[in-house]
Amino acid sequence: MLPVYTSGESISIRCLPPNPSEVVHIQYFKDGKKFEISLEKLYVISSLSTGKKGNYSCGYMCNRYGRQILSKTSQSVSITVVDIPRAPSIILTPKLPFYIAGETISFKCSLPEESTAAIIQYFKNNQEILKSKTPKTKFTYDVSNVSVKNTGSYTCQYCLSYSGRNIVSRSLPISITVEDPPSTPVLNLAPNLEIFVVGESVVLTCHGFVNARHNIYKDGLLLLNDFTHLIPNLRLSHNGNYTCAYILDNKGRQVESSRSETVNIYVIDPLPAPTLTLGGPIVKVEDGIKVILNCSAPDDELLRTFYYFSTTEENDVTNLTAFSASFELELEPISHISYICEYEQELRGRKIRSRRSQTLYIQLSDGSLLSPPEIAGIIGAVSLLLCFTLALWFYMKSKKYNRQNRFRFSWYWKENQSPKISHPLHPLCPVKKTEGTNQVVEPHGEGNKETVSRSPSSLSIFTQKDTDDAIEKPMNFSTFHYENQSEEHSTSKYTTF
Template identity: 30%
Template sequence: MSGANNIFIVFLLGNTAMMNTEAQKPFLRLEPEQPGYIVGESLTLRCIAEMPTRITGYSFFKDVIPIAINSSSNRLTISSLSLTDAGNYFCTYYIASAGTQTESQYIDLKVFELPPTPTLSVEPQKNVFVVNQSLVIRCQLQRGQSATEISLYKNESIIYEADNFGVLSIANTEKRNSGSYTCQYRTIISGRTVDSRLSNQKTLVVIDLPPTPILRYANNVQSQSGQIEIVCEIQDPSSLIHGYRLYRNGGEILSRRDVNQFVIDYSLKFDGCYSCRSFVDILGEEVLSPKSTEVFLTLDERNSSSFLERDRRSCQVQNSTTDYGLSKQGYKLYGSVLVGKLIVLISILLYFGIYLLVIHIRRKKSETEAIHR
């Protein structure tokens, strides 16, 4: 019996040793645990053992290549993941007193790039808008890129008025629409929801249309230097204006910043219909006011009391002929062209009439000669 008992004791000791060896196998854990990781994220690998007090060192391996050997810490932190960090990882620990080293399970670490950054666009393509204009803000994804959600932001706050495709249409702009806009989308990568980077930023400013100015002569109508001074005047002095533009017969001739007075030399080309505009300059974009009422300025009869009113009517008459019909010169040109065409047509008809008459006479003459024979 003693021999049988000895064999049984050896069997039990062997099984106990095998159970202890199996129990001492370390476990590798990823913190935080994800099915896949994104470039730039932080990751900690923790090597867990049941009896850590007996362990003298931990080692970590990637693709069988050691990356940390006999470390006193059971943690390995990668502060910013890159694509090259992807691979198969495992860990081991070492007990000096026993001289044993055991491997953990293998973990396949997957690392992915962030989804492509979206592009924010504004239509029409400008940054400064006038109240009651229309615009469209659109978050554009790369072709073929899927998204579970697209969000627009104004001043870092989500815009709930945008549709599910990341489009915000504004029919009538208001000053409250001014702000900094960005966008972002979500997509599925390796079974997890990932936010893209923020798009480029668009700063929009909505302002009132600059006030319409009035064009008039300066108080000193004529100076001794042979020049004349014209003033582009704003009725509300509190209005923010950065400059003024002067037009003659519809074309711009002068532009000044911060000054509303224009000095023009006397010349034969002085006479004409003059108007002006004010403008503001925001974010490098100019916003022009409507044109002032056109005034016909001439070097003759400048001091007449009814000068401005009479000359305003003169420009209005010219504009009406331009807008709704032909000017006198236009009628003359059109009439001369029409007369020329009529003369050519009459000449052609006369030519063919004479030609037919000659043929008819010749035929009659031939018939008469034939009868006399």
């Protein structure tokens, strides 16, 4: 016997007469009114409703003294019926036909309006998994990183108390299915190298699921919708990290796989071309011709392998390999030959060839070849010419230096020296004698000028350059005269330079 029943529940009312053998039939009363006559001692109400609540009692009929007599009614039983509280609603977010392991889902249990429950519970396959601790009107259950174990049927319920009995209302069930994620694809790079050179080609291939849609990503952004990607001419802009994934259509849901492992493409400019030159003169040797090639590349200290390619007049191509930038070889007598070179350097475990050098054309005719003695003679002649040029330069520099400085000189004439100029000239300036009495000669008309000198045995002429600033002009000397002495008289003459 419960203090309260809910609509839909079933109850049984049992009527027990004191002497069952005398009973003809049993009558059932509700609120004092007869509503059922039955031979059964048990009356069952299979589905209660609020209209069936009330006070129930029973009595029985028996035969005595030739007549049917109704017994007294039993003690009444009160039956209280209430409607079941409205069921809560359970909402699943996101709502999908199935879920992938690792995703997050959320259940939300909401009570009817103006309802507050002391307890809200969650059930999985009718097993309690979570219960609220305080009165609530709604309660949320979050499941992060779901797995296959989370597959099942979920409900929620809340409880209300009536006359000491807790009445429960449960939601409709909601089922979820959790599946393992699709297998991770593999992104292949061909050729699989750590470094590439501008102009080379690569192919990216995503190996995923058959009949799935594949995507290739660069630096996390979608690059194209295909399982393969050909790059025929690599550029520096192709540097980056590449991944791929595929998308499956499963039960009406588009499911994307996880991203593949990252593949890195690193592109560099081609190595600079070397410069090919002759490392020395072309020399005749006993069996042919000796040539030294010099293949110069940047950063000479790096370890490289050099390759030389030659083409003769018959267009025969020969490949030569050396581990040094300087390469000496002997050739058979031919008219001409051309060479190019390139070098190979190791970067990130890969050997990379440089661009090719310019073509070096070598003329090997007899007129263009020199023997060692001829080469030595040419070197000696050039050295001698250089020494002569330096000596001449020092001489001219010294002469110019002397002309820029003042100088003076003295000219001593011996006695009775005859003049070189036969015609007397007019004096330009007075004369100073070094010995005896000096006289200033005054001209007396045209012709020779005479003066008397007592004892001039010799004449000293002092001459000084008139100006110092006219370096490049001819030197102007002062006028001097000389004397021709005799016992009777002396003659003075003037000469100008």
